[in-house]
Amino acid sequence: MQTIIVATNFSKDADNALNFAIKALKGKNYQIVLFNFFSPSIHVLNARLPADKLDRLTFIRKEILQDMVDSISKNHEIPAIPYFATGDFITALTSCIKLFDAKLIILGMAEKSLGQDLLGNTTTMIINKVKCPILSIPSNVSYKGITKVLFACDIDRGVHKKVLENVREFAHNFGATVDIFHVNKYSNRPTEPTKINNILEFLSDTEATFIDVHAESVINAIEKEIKSSDADILIMIPYKYGFWNSIIHRSLTRKMASASNIPLLSIQL
Incomplete structure (x- = not known):
């Protein structure tokens, strides 16, 4: 137990x-x-x-x-x-x-x-x-089941095995599908296929889909995807940054945790 x-x-x-x-x-x-x-x-x-x-x-x-x-x-x-x-x-x-x-x-x-x-x-x-x-x-969210998970991650930075294990376990426990969501800020620099395939391979026993979008604002892109995908849970990784960047990052984490209309699962390294 x-x-x-x-x-x-x-x-x-x-x-x-x-x-x-x-x-x-x-x-x-x-x-x-x-x-x-x-x-x-x-x-x-x-x-x-x-x-x-x-x-x-x-x-x-x-x-x-x-x-x-x-x-x-x-x-x-x-x-x-x-x-x-x-x-x-x-x-x-x-x-x-x-x-x-x-x-x-x-x-x-x-x-x-x-x-x-x-x-x-x-x-x-x-x-x-x-x-x-x-x-x-x-505070405005009640439980209505968990069938779809939106996993927003920075594939360019890499996704740790421990995080993927947590995502897979969470999805299996609730029988949920996983949308792996990546925001690419650079239209002339596509996401490396090897990194995408590695994640999909690790989650091969889970119904997982990869979504790659180009957008200037990561937060806006995630919020838009939440609405269009009808996800039940948002998963994010609170990366470690330097002092000034951490101030910016904390504000983004706060916004996603408090302004979102779905629960946020934060997986720390």
Whole structure:
């Protein structure tokens, strides 16, 4: 049985992601670890609440978490485990991943906002820092099945075997087809056939199709393909860049994660 971590802060976005996970995983050989991180707000800290009051807040959150886990196990027949954490968020999440050998993290994605554009949010921070595939669920998306996956990748940079293994496993688990989508910015420099064939050969036991388009804007091309292909999931790779390019790249990742009308599966190297 494989483990999927579903992160919750008890918000509407987190509840939507949990409902998506429950419907997607029901009847499959998975267990859910429901992860909740508690860090008292600055207002609580400034109020200098006595230790027993903070302990009470912690107890209440643990009770809510346990009730949610009990409901998942009883009403949906999916094994579920609570994981309550404090301290440093990334450290706590990384420890949870290692403890359960988690294969995927599922997170809710809040609606796009100016603050998010400038500062990012928890989901995009995790995408940049955690070495585990992350499925971000937009707040307006509900589970309706997964039959087609759009895998947007930069074939010119190369696609790591580990990424292809994750794409293949995800597609097999849901019986989905895969559209491998590449945006070529240079009309006079076609994509090397060998690189295309290598990917198709690796995914030979999956129903996969290669799509190569010429466009100036990668993001616009992907958004257009999402609409025309009626894909259920978008898969992307958050490549590592230099400092200035990373600022640009993070904004693109944020846009695809928050502005898209389908979930984004981010596979880190």
